[in-house]
Amino acid sequence: MAKDIFHNIVKLALQKDGWTITHDPYRLRYGIADIYIDLAAEEAIAAEKAGRKIAVEIKSFVSSSAISEFHTALGQFLNYRIALEVSEEPDRILYLAVPSDVHQSFLRFEPAKTVIDRYDVRLIIYNSDREVIEQWIE
Numbered sequence: 001m002a003k004d005i006f007h008n009i010v011k012l013a014l015q016k017d018g019w020t021i022t023h024d025p026y027r028l029r030y031g032i033a034d035i036y037i038d039l040a041a042e043e044a045i046a047a048e049k050a051g052r053k054i055a056v057e058i059k060s061f062v063s064s065s066a067i068s069e070f071h072t073a074l075g076q077f078l079n080y081r082i083a084l085e086v087s088e089e090p091d092r093i094l095y096l097a098v099p100s101d102v103h104q105s106f107l108r109f110e111p112a113k114t115v116i117d118r119y120d121v122r123l124i125i126y127n128s129d130r131e132v133i134e135q136w137i138e
Helices: 007-016 066-085 100-107 112-118
Strands: 019-023 026-030 033-037 039-043 053-058 093-099 123-127 132-137
Touching (some): 007 123, 007 132, 026 066, 053 066, 066 093, 066 100, 066 112, 093 100, 100 132
Parallel strands (some): 053 093, 093 123
Antiparallel strands (some): 019 039, 123 132
């Protein structure tokens, strides 16, 4: 299983943001198939509160066609979200991690913006140069 070129950058950025990486990758059995979401993490929290659990699919958008990569990423995201819903951890929230430059130049405009809103795609916007999370979009 090949890792995205920014896999380790996003992993480090999540850790800097206070997350504990629990799976790398996060394996789920879905029907007759095994699927692998890039990362799973838990939020470091106070003992009296239940921590949030997330799964993160990382995308770099380095090919020449942003729309083609978006279609692939969206298909994976929707399939992974269904797999999580029927898994042993249906409370784990799925995010799509994308570079900040891709968010600024492509994802916040049509048609991607409408698709992201319609399908409730949660985004983590990361800066690959600074190795940080810039924004969480719920």
